[in-house]
Amino acid sequence: MELIKNDFKKVMEECKRISRDGGLRFRDETLEFIITNEDMIRLSPKGMIPTLYEYWINDVYVLQDKGKYELFPGNPYETVVNTRPPISFYNDNNPEWLNVMIFYHVIAHIDFFQNNVFFQKTWLDDFLGKARADAQIIEELRSEQGRWVDYVIEFARGMDNLVDFFGNLNDVESTIKGTSDQARFDYFFDEYLQKVQKVTTFKYIEELNKYNELAKEQGPEMGRTLFLGYAGKKYLDFNAKFEKRVKEIKPVTNDVMLFILENSPKLKKDDNAWMKKILQIVRETSLYFQPQIRTKILNEGWASYWHEKLFMSDPRLRTHEVEFSKINAGVVSLQRVGLNPYAVGLRLFKFLEAKANRGMNSYAYEKLADIDARTKFDTKTEKGMNFIFDVRTYYSDFTAINEFIDQDFVTEFKLFVVGKRANPQKGVWEYYIKSKKAEDYKKELKDSLYHPPHVKVDLEKTLKGEGLYLIHNFEGKELVREYISNTMLGIEFLWGDKVVLETHEIDESLLKHDENEEDDTDVAEIKVPEIKFQKVIYTMENRKLSKETAS
Amino acid sequence: MKELAKNPLFSDREKEMILRDFRGTLMSAIEKTPKPKSIYDYDDRFFLGTPVEAVIGLQTLDDLLNRDEQREKDGFPKKVILGKIASPRGKKSVIVPTVVEEKFYHDNRPIVPGQGGEEGGSGDGEEGEVIGEAPLREEQGQGGKGPGGDGDSESHDLDDSRAYDIGKALTEKFNLPNIQVKGKKSALYKYTYELTDVNRKFGQILEKKKSLKNIIKTNWLLGTFDPENISLDKIIICPQDLLYRIVSREKEYESQALVFFIRDYSGSMYGETTEIVLSQHVLIYSWLLYQYQERVEKRFILHDTDAKEVDNFVKYYRLNNGGGTNISSAYKLINKIVENENLAADYNIYIFQGTDGDDFDSDGKDAIPEIEKMLTYVNRMGITIVKSGNGSGESYVEKYLEKSKLLESRPDLLRMTVLDETKKNQDDLIKSIKKLVE
Numbered sequence: 001m002e003l004i005k006n007d008f009k010k011v012m013e014e015c016k017r018i019s020r021d022g023g024l025r026f027r028d029e030t031l032e033f034i035i036t037n038e039d040m041i042r043l044s045p046k047g048m049i050p051t052l053y054e055y056w057i058n059d060v061y062v063l064q065d066k067g068k069y070e071l072f073p074g075n076p077y078e079t080v081v082n083t084r085p086p087i088s089f090y091n092d093n094n095p096e097w098l099n100v101m102i103f104y105h106v107i108a109h110i111d112f113f114q115n116n117v118f119f120q121k122t123w124l125d126d127f128l129g130k131a132r133a134d135a136q137i138i139e140e141l142r143s144e145q146g147r148w149v150d151y152v153i154e155f156a157r158g159m160d161n162l163v164d165f166f167g168n169l170n171d172v173e174s175t176i177k178g179t180s181d182q183a184r185f186d187y188f189f190d191e192y193l194q195k196v197q198k199v200t201t202f203k204y205i206e207e208l209n210k211y212n213e214l215a216k217e218q219g220p221e222m223g224r225t226l227f228l229g230y231a232g233k234k235y236l237d238f239n240a241k242f243e244k245r246v247k248e249i250k251p252v253t254n255d256v257m258l259f260i261l262e263n264s265p266k267l268k269k270d271d272n273a274w275m276k277k278i279l280q281i282v283r284e285t286s287l288y289f290q291p292q293i294r295t296k297i298l299n300e301g302w303a304s305y306w307h308e309k310l311f312m313s314d315p316r317l318r319t320h321e322v323e324f325s326k327i328n329a330g331v332v333s334l335q336r337v338g339l340n341p342y343a344v345g346l347r348l349f350k351f352l353e354a355k356a357n358r359g360m361n362s363y364a365y366e367k368l369a370d371i372d373a374r375t376k377f378d379t380k381t382e383k384g385m386n387f388i389f390d391v392r393t394y395y396s397d398f399t400a401i402n403e404f405i406d407q408d409f410v411t412e413f414k415l416f417v418v419g420k421r422a423n424p425q426k427g428v429w430e431y432y433i434k435s436k437k438a439e440d441y442k443k444e445l446k447d448s449l450y451h452p453p454h455v456k457v458d459l460e461k462t463l464k465g466e467g468l469y470l471i472h473n474f475e476g477k478e479l480v481r482e483y484i485s486n487t488m489l490g491i492e493f494l495w496g497d498k499v500v501l502e503t504h505e506i507d508e509s510l511l512k513h514d515e516n517e518e519d520d521t522d523v524a525e526i527k528v529p530e531i532k533f534q535k536v537i538y539t540m541e542n543r544k545l546s547k548e549t550a551s
Numbered sequence: 552m553k554e555l556a557k558n559p560l561f562s563d564r565e566k567e568m569i570l571r572d573f574r575g576t577l578m579s580a581i582e583k584t585p586k587p588k589s590i591y592d593y594d595d596r597f598f599l600g601t602p603v604e605a606v607i608g609l610q611t612l613d614d615l616l617n618r619d620e621q622r623e624k625d626g627f628p629k630k631v632i633l634g635k636i637a638s639p640r641g642k643k644s645v646i647v648p649t650v651v652e653e654k655f656y657h658d659n660r661p662i663v664p665g666q667g668g669e670e671g672g673s674g675d676g677e678e679g680e681v682i683g684e685a686p687l688r689e690e691q692g693q694g695g696k697g698p699g700g701d702g703d704s705e706s707h708d709l710d711d712s713r714a715y716d717i718g719k720a721l722t723e724k725f726n727l728p729n730i731q732v733k734g735k736k737s738a739l740y741k742y743t744y745e746l747t748d749v750n751r752k753f754g755q756i757l758e759k760k761k762s763l764k765n766i767i768k769t770n771w772l773l774g775t776f777d778p779e780n781i782s783l784d785k786i787i788i789c790p791q792d793l794l795y796r797i798v799s800r801e802k803e804y805e806s807q808a809l810v811f812f813i814r815d816y817s818g819s820m821y822g823e824t825t826e827i828v829l830s831q832h833v834l835i836y837s838w839l840l841y842q843y844q845e846r847v848e849k850r851f852i853l854h855d856t857d858a859k860e861v862d863n864f865v866k867y868y869r870l871n872n873g874g875g876t877n878i879s880s881a882y883k884l885i886n887k888i889v890e891n892e893n894l895a896a897d898y899n900i901y902i903f904q905g906t907d908g909d910d911f912d913s914d915g916k917d918a919i920p921e922i923e924k925m926l927t928y929v930n931r932m933g934i935t936i937v938k939s940g941n942g943s944g945e946s947y948v949e950k951y952l953e954k955s956k957l958l959e960s961r962p963d964l965l966r967m968t969v970l971d972e973t974k975k976n977q978d979d980l981i982k983s984i985k986k987l988v989e
Contacts, residue, residue: 056618057650079595105595147621158654296590319772336682339671341590418672418682428684433676434669444671448590453655472655483653486628543626 001039001050004032004090008099015103015310022310023385024111029085032103034092047289048081048089051132053281054139055153080106082113082292083127097320098327101311108306112299115393118291121169127288134281141274152275155490156257156282161452163283164255165290181224187242188231196241207231253457256470256491257283264468266496275494293450297397301345304332305388308346337418337431339448347413349388352404356387401445407438417444453479455501467498467541474504474533481505488540498541502550504533568909572818572875612720615648633717633834633977648717717834718841725981727838728989746796754795765792808843808930809850809898810836811885814867815906817855817876823972824937828905829868831935831980835903838988848898850888854881856911860888878910878948882921895928902929903987908936908946908969915951922957926964933987934967 004012012032019026035043045059046052079102080088088106090099113119142149193199193207210230215223232239252258261279266272292299308328311317317324334343355361359379368374391400409415419434435441454473461469468491472479484501492499535550561569619631630650676682721727746755769792770776775785812832816825839847851867852860855874858881861867885902889895902925912918925932936948945953949969952958957965968983 056615057652147618147625151625151627154652157652161654161656293591300593322771334673336674337670337672339590341593344590344671413673414675415671415673416676416678418670420669423684426684430681431672431683431685432681433672433678436678441671444669448671450591451657453657455655475657477657477659480656480658483651483656486653487655489627 001033001035004034008032008096011096011100011316012103015100015314016107018310018314019104019107019111019306022306023389024107024306026107026110026114027085030110031085031087033087033089035089036092040089040091043089048079049128049131051128051135052285053131053135053153055157056150057154080109080113081128082110082119082122082288083129084125086110086113087128095320097316097324100314100316101307101324101327104310104314105303105307108303109299111306112295112302112392116291116295116298116396117394118169118295118396122288122291125288131285134285137277138281141277145274149278151493152278153282155493156279158487158490159257159260160282160286162256162455163258163286163290164252165287165294167252167254168287181228184228184239184242185224187245188228188238191245192235192238192241196237197235251457251459253459254454256455256457257286259457260468260491260494264495266494279494291396294396294398296450297341297345297348297445298392298395298400299345300342301347301349302392304342304346305349308332334413334415339445344445348400348404348409349391351409351412352391353384353388355384355408357382357384359383361387397449398446401442401449405438405442405445410436410438410441415441417441458502461500467500468495470499470501472501472503478505478533479503484538485540485545488538488545489543492540492543498539501538501540503536503538505536507532507534565913568819569875571909612648612716613724616720616724629977631977632830633720714833714837714840715845718837718839721834721838721981721984722841725985727981727985743801744798745801746798747801748797748799750795750797752790752793752795754797756796758794758796761794762792765794768792807846807899808839808901809848809894810839810901810903811850811852812836812867813852813854813858813881813885813902813904813906815855815876815878815881815904815909816853816871817874817909819876819907819909821871824907825871827937827970827972827980828935831984832903832905834980834984835933835988838984839901843899852881852884854878854884856880858884860884875911876906876909877912877917878904878906879912879917879921882918882925886921886924889925889928899930900928902932903935904933905935905937906948908938908948910947910951913947913951915947915955918948919951919955919957922955922965926957926961929964931988932965934965935983935987936967936969938969938971 003009009032012030016026016028016030043050079090080086088103088110090102094102114123138149138153189204189208193204199207211223211227214226214230217223218226251263257279261267261276261283267276267279311324332340332343332346334340334347352361357380358377359365359381360377362379364379365374365377368377391404395403415436416433417435417440418431421430421432422428423430454475455470456473458469458471470491488499488501537548537550539546539548615631619629622629632649632651672682674682749758749761766786766788767776769789770786773787775787814820814825814828814832820828836847836849849864850860851862851864852858853867853870854877856877861870881904889900894900910918922932934948934952936946938946949967952967958967966987968986970979970983
């Protein structure tokens with residue numbers, strides 16, 4: 001792995017300038033590396049993070065028929081690493097014109113990383129440097145604790161999808177937890193004025209202005225300290241209320257991993273403090289990757305939109321039109337069957353841009369019922385570009401799909417849901433157009449999004465001291481049963497006591513046919529038995545799993 | 552089905568067998584439906600353009616096995632599975648050690664038969680219109696992929712390099728025996744001349760299609776090619792663009808051992824049973840590969856009521872058929888192959904068979920004579936019976952083999968092992984292999 005040559009870097013800088021002119025916003029520094037196949041093989045199990053900690057399972061990483069997402073949902077694979085400065089990779093075999101195209105794609109990714117709000121927790125991170133420091137910690141621990149480090153990594157990774165990404169993004173709780181001025185300050189404006197004093201908006205703005213004045217005179221840091229002094233005198237109970245609020249903070253129950261980290265009786269012991277470090281590293285790595293998984297369609301759509309737009313008008317495209325078209329089509333063409341996030345995302349941005357250009361995201365358009373009037377509607381606002389920049393900033397895959405996929409979109413790009421059915425006469429699976437309705441297509445898209453099981457801690461039952469009690473919020477799909485045992489084994493190890501999991505499973509007694517009572521049906525018409533789920537309780541105690549059906 | 556239940560010609564046991572075949576046929580048809588690609592299967596690999604599908608093993612097999620042993624001592628379940636077949640995205644298959652990282656995941660497998668998956672799509676067509684077909688059973692249409700499947704040319708071969716290592720580990724770590732080779736069949740090699748290499752500018756046979764493509768490419772760039780108005784006068788043919796096939800000398804080692812794998816792919820073999828048979832065959836193959844220093848040839852026979860030979864491992868591994876069971880059909884086929892190709896003279900022949908023990912030929916009157924015939928030329932024949940959960944008692948195959956007393960009279964040639972469907976962990980598998988080959 002080596003940095004790109006100087007003349008090529010010059011080309012890249014030129015691309016950055018063009019991208020900025022196009023409206024993309026990103027920090028100036030970037031690093032580009034040329035990598036070989038071997039580098040790729042080494043890096044891909046680490047989510048392309050060269051400095052990520054060593055872990056033996058990464059070394060036996062095998063892509064199976066299953067698809068890597070299912071096996072390693074934490075590690076999306078990009079040409080760009082979201083860190084400060086962002087780094088990107090180029091294949092040593094690629095011709096230069098192709099690398100220019102890729103560079104536009106990369107810049108758009110960087111723009112997305114640095115502006116989309118779901119990434120805000122990563123904005124200040126030099127993740128690569130942090131990962132290197134983490135890797136060092138783990139290496140040190142390995143020299144002290146030996147193989148037990150790998151067990152703890154294994155068990156921590158076993159629950160690294162049980163982190164509360166959105167709660168973490170929000171985290172009012174953790175800002176309050178800090179005793180710094182910032183925490184007091186946030187509490188004053190976010191809760192104290194609004195919930196304790198219940199002041200009017202006018203009064204609220206008055207206080208805010210007071211702070212702004214102080215900040216203007218003394219700078220933000222000093223201003224804040226002065227303001228807090230003022231607030232403490234004016235509102236006599238403010239400091240007392242703040243202390244009380246800090247004490248009131250309940251453990252987070254939506255984030256199983258954090259809960260264990262903070263409350264596990266075993267981890268609280270001094271001898272086991274080192275395990276906490278590992279849990280923290282694994283948890284933070286998982287949180288770091290979450291926004292990428294949750295913006296896959298938008299991020300890839302955005303990058304494809306810009307590489308197409310910018311490279312098409314770039315003089316370096318000349319004489320490579322045919323090759324470019326071929327590669328680009330491979331990336332962004334809609335398939336007859338399948339969901340390609342690049343293709344769908346690109347179409348979505350183009351669609352929204354065109355729509356906003358015609359002023360169609362307005363009440364005036366929405367209330368039109370006449371199809372003819374709708375087709376002709378155009379208020380020539382030319383706000384399309386602004387609008388898609390907003391989408392890039394404020395939306396995730398889910399919110400974008402939920403809000404923007406409508407019949408116009410589905411019809412324009414001839415999208416549909418494909419169904420599959422057996423045709424025993426011909427001996428084939430038939431793929432057929434099941435629905436061209438926007439609602440169905442939207443549901444299909446939503447169902448294909450990353451969605452780990454929602455498991456939370458039952459605080460009351462856990463506080464009784466009879467082990468950790470987890471509740472799987474059942475959403476119509478049972479958990480993969482083969483994996484339950486080892487996952488719970490890991491949690492038990494880290495909790496140091498019994499672990500209980502409440503979940504739902506199919507009531508199999510209803511599925512079994514009575515052998516003597518065979519129905520007279522053909523293969524094709526076999527009846528689908530009614531499925532019923534029942535609550536089951538798994539208990540892991542002393543490394544032994546037991547299961548019972550809850551009444 | 553009702554008729555079957557009342558039919559006095561069949562015993563209860565036989566009815567059960569037929570029903571299981573029927574169920575499995577149904578389930579396997581559903582399972583074999585091509586899986587849709589998830590949106591997270593797409594990534595920027597487009598641009599880096601490298602096949603990272605490869606299998607990675609930065610750790611030696613020894614390290615992995617030691618780690619696994621240690622796990623057991625520390626009171627945690629073993630994690631490494633030795634002979635798993637991986638064929639990422641339908642490309643070349645390899646035998647690899649593998650591990651799974653368990654977490655709580657939603658189970659997305661179909662719950663009951665009859666549910667087809669759904670996915671997105673695009674293009675012309677009306678609701679209800681059929682836009683593509685894929686065979687229910689893979690064998691019925693070669694290359695009959697689901698629509699949208701990328702037309703990658705597939706190599707169906709099994710990559711042996713990893714298998715050799717695994718065979719070595721099996722022999723050394725798990726104490727599978729070393730073979731004493733009968734007779735002297737020394738390692739021979741021969742040269743063959745093949746027209747497989749491609750060369751620019753000169754050679755024996757012109758590659759017309761590829762050359763034409765190159766010529767068009769060059770002329771397109773030169774601006775002398777206009778698809779609207781093709782004029783041959785303008786087209787320039789550069790010698791660089793001409794591709795030829797050229798004769799090359801290839802060194803080939805002659806194989807010493809030939810192993811037949813027989814797998815019952817009838818309906819009753821659905822699910823775990825097949826998994827176990829396949830894992831076991833992969834391990835046996837690895838072991839033989841090591842024993843014969845890679846000079847092993849393999850032939851694959853699948854059977855339900857009829858037997859057929861498939862030409863590569865991927866097919867052997869992937870195909871599921873359904874239907875009834877007649878084991879002797881496979882035996883007959885092997886005897887015919889051995890006789891017609893006069894294989895007994897040149898090879899050490901091994902036969903390994905995996906079945907659930909059901910056979911319509913319930914007293915073995917067809918199977919036993921064929922086995923006796925096979926025993927005249929094999930080095931070892933090993934039969935694995937995997938009992939599925941609901942099958943109880945001795946199976947037909949066990950019964951007729953016992954009755955024939957072949958197991959006792961020819962223990963040097965014929966072995967049988969019985970496994971429970973639930974016993975699928977590595978150690979049980981290896982133990983049963985030991986029984987077959989020791």
